[in-house]
Amino acid sequence: DTEVTQTPKHLVMGMTNKKSLKCEQHMGHRAMYWYKQKAKKPPELMFVYSYEKLSINESVPSRFSPECPNSSLLNLHLHALQPEDSALYLCASSPAGSYETQYFGPGTRLLVL
Amino acid sequence: EDKVVQSPLSLVVHEGDTVTLNCSYEVTNFRSLLWYKQEKKAPTFLFMLTSSGIEKKSGRLSSILDKKELFSILNITATQTGDSAVYLCALFMIKAAGNKLTFGGGTRVLVKP
Numbered sequence: 229d230t231e232v233t234q235t236p237k238h239l240v241m242g243m244t245n246k247k248s249l250k251c252e253q254h255m256g257h258r259a260m261y262w263y264k265q266k267a268k269k270p271p272e273l274m275f276v277y278s279y280e281k282l283s284i285n286e287s288v289p290s291r292f293s294p295e296c297p298n299s300s301l302l303n304l305h306l307h308a309l310q311p312e313d314s315a316l317y318l319c320a321s322s323p324a325g326s327y328e329t330q331y332f333g334p335g336t337r338l339l340v341l
Numbered sequence: 342e343d344k345v346v347q348s349p350l351s352l353v354v355h356e357g358d359t360v361t362l363n364c365s366y367e368v369t370n371f372r373s374l375l376w377y378k379q380e381k382k383a384p385t386f387l388f389m390l391t392s393s394g395i396e397k398k399s400g401r402l403s404s405i406l407d408k409k410e411l412f413s414i415l416n417i418t419a420t421q422t423g424d425s426a427v428y429l430c431a432l433f434m435i436k437a438a439g440n441k442l443t444f445g446g447g448t449r450v451l452v453k454p
Contacts, residue, residue: 270444328433
């Protein structure tokens with residue numbers, strides 16, 4: 229299995245909703261990432277987990293809450309989002325010792341109404 | 342401030358043409374430069390460059406890094422409509438706060454039949 233999967237593919241939520249994005253990989257990678265990508269912009273790093281521990285938080289608002297329950301899974305919990313949070317959320321993973329070789333999932337396209 | 346700048350922003354070519362994409366940077370310390378292709382969703386890895394002057398090739402794509410002049414180019418020869426995509430350049434930087442990829446703004450390539 230050489231891919232990163234993300235669910236759901238699309239998500240529409242209101243500003244008072246609570247939802248979660250899920251990312252999974254079975255390549256044995258020990259680093260996992262969340263990126264946010266707005267239309268016609270490059271991906272921006274949000275969080276990095278290394279060996280299931282949060283190693284980078286790029287000053288992301290607390291309405292985004294990451295979780296790494298095990299080495300294959302990465303979640304992003306969403307609560308009280310704003311319309312400007314609408315974007316493509318990409319998950320990526322990389323092998324330990326080769327953090328730059330990141331494999332991206334197809335993303336979740338999020339619309340906040 | 343670290344900067345990764347890609348040019349041109351976009352270009353339109355016809356099948357069979359050759360395109361040259363540029364990625365220039367103002368970065369104090371990086372380990373590698375990467376090129377990604379992004380069609381509708383997930384960026385897909387193309388090349389990782391760590392040494393100056395050594396060309397990497399994969400089929401009709403090739404790339405080279407010039408650490409003295411602080412840029413990299415990505416060449417695509419005999420373009421096909423399937424090459425239409427956004428091409429992203431990223432630098433993997435070593436920082437005290439954590440190692441991470443920083444992306445340029447991308448070049449949007451449209452190949453017409």
